[in-house]
Amino acid sequence: DTEVTQTPKHLVMGMTNKKSLKCEQHMGHRAMYWYKQKAKKPPELMFVYSYEKLSINESVPSRFSPECPNSSLLNLHLHALQPEDSALYLCASSSGEGSGEGYTFGSGTRLTVV
Amino acid sequence: QKEVEQNSGPLSVPEGAIASLNCTYSDRGSQSFFWYRQYSGKSPELIMSIYSNGDKEDGRFTAQLNKASQYVSLLIRDSQPSDSATYLCAVNRGKLIFGQGTELSVKP
Numbered sequence: 001d002t003e004v005t006q007t008p009k010h011l012v013m014g015m016t017n018k019k020s021l022k023c024e025q026h027m028g029h030r031a032m033y034w035y036k037q038k039a040k041k042p043p044e045l046m047f048v049y050s051y052e053k054l055s056i057n058e059s060v061p062s063r064f065s066p067e068c069p070n071s072s073l074l075n076l077h078l079h080a081l082q083p084e085d086s087a088l089y090l091c092a093s094s095s096g097e098g099s100g101e102g103y104t105f106g107s108g109t110r111l112t113v114v
Numbered sequence: 115q116k117e118v119e120q121n122s123g124p125l126s127v128p129e130g131a132i133a134s135l136n137c138t139y140s141d142r143g144s145q146s147f148f149w150y151r152q153y154s155g156k157s158p159e160l161i162m163s164i165y166s167n168g169d170k171e172d173g174r175f176t177a178q179l180n181k182a183s184q185y186v187s188l189l190i191r192d193s194q195p196s197d198s199a200t201y202l203c204a205v206n207r208g209k210l211i212f213g214q215g216t217e218l219s220v221k222p
Contacts, residue, residue, distance in 0.1 A: 033210075042202055042212035043158065056209060090157055092210075100146040100165075100206050105157045 003027075004106035006091050012112045015081060021109045023074040023091030029104075031055075031097040032074040034066060035090040037108075043090055049074060050097040081113045115140050120203050120213035129222050133190040137203030137213055140184070146206035147179055149188045152215070153199045162188060193220045 004025045013019050023032065031050050035043035048056035049068040057066075063085075065077040074091055088110055092103035120137045127133045135149075146165055150158035162177040164170045164186065170177045176189040190197055198220050203213040 042215055045209055045211075048209060088157075098208060102146070102148040102150075102160045102163050102204070102206070103210050104160065108157045 004091055004093055004104050006089075006106035006109050008109060009107065010110045010112075012114060013078065013081065014114055015083070017081075018077070018079045020078065021076040021089055021091075021111075023076075023106055024072055025093045025104070025106075026072055027093065027095075027104070028071075029093035029095050030071060031094045031099070032068065033092040033094075033103060034074070034076055035092060035105075037088040037090060047076075048097060055097055078111075081111075083113050086111055086113045116213075117141065117207075117211050118203055118205050118213035120201075120216050122214065122216070124217040124219055126219045126221060127193050129193060129195060129220055131193050131220075133193045133197065133218055133220070135188040135190075135201050135203075135216050135218065137186045137188075138184055139186070139203075139205045141205070141207055142181075142184060144184075144205045144207055147177070147186045148204040148206070148210070149175075149177060149186075150202040150204060150212075151199045152202060158202055190218075193218075195220050195222050 034046040037043045047066045052068045067075040088108045090108045091106040149162040152158045164177040164179045174191045178187045200215040202215045
């Protein structure tokens with residue numbers, strides 16, 4: 001199994017809603033990542049989890065809250081988002097944070113905040 | 115200076131031609147370099163990794179690395195319309211950093 005699975009694929013939420021994005025990998029990878037990608041822009045790193053511990057937070061607003069329940073799962077909890085948070089949210093994984101290898105990306109969640 | 119820079123594009127080539135995509139990076143200590151392909155509305159897909167100076171070939175794709183010049187390139191031979199996508203150069207400096215991407219259009 002060489003996939004990173006993200007759910008849901010599409011999400012529309014209001015600015016007062018609370019929702020969660022989910023990511024799962026079964027490749028035995030120990031590092032997992034959240035990226036945000038706006039249209040015509042490259043992916044931007046948000047969070048890094050290494051061995052289930054938060055390793056990097058790229059100064060992301062607190063309305064985004066990551067969680068890593070176990071080595072295969074990564075969640076991103078969303079609360080009180082703004083319309084400018086609408087984007088493609090990508091989960092990725094790699095064998096280790098310092099492995100120097102490329103990341104495997106999931107198919108993404110297309111988020112629209114209304 | 116951006117950490118990873120790519121030709122802004124768009125790049126248009128005829129079917130069957132060679133497409134040449136270029137990337138420069140600022141951190142001389144970088145060791146790992148990648149090319150991702152991203153179709154419109156889809157997620158990035160890793161197509162090439164290169165770690166040492168020289169060329170690395172995989173099918174129609176050739177990645178070239180020159181650490182002295184801090185330069186990475188991707189050549190696509192016999193370009194096909196299905197190669198039309200945005201190509202992202204990425205450098206791993208403890209975390210994966212992407213360039214802005216070059217949009218490639220292959221015309222039949």
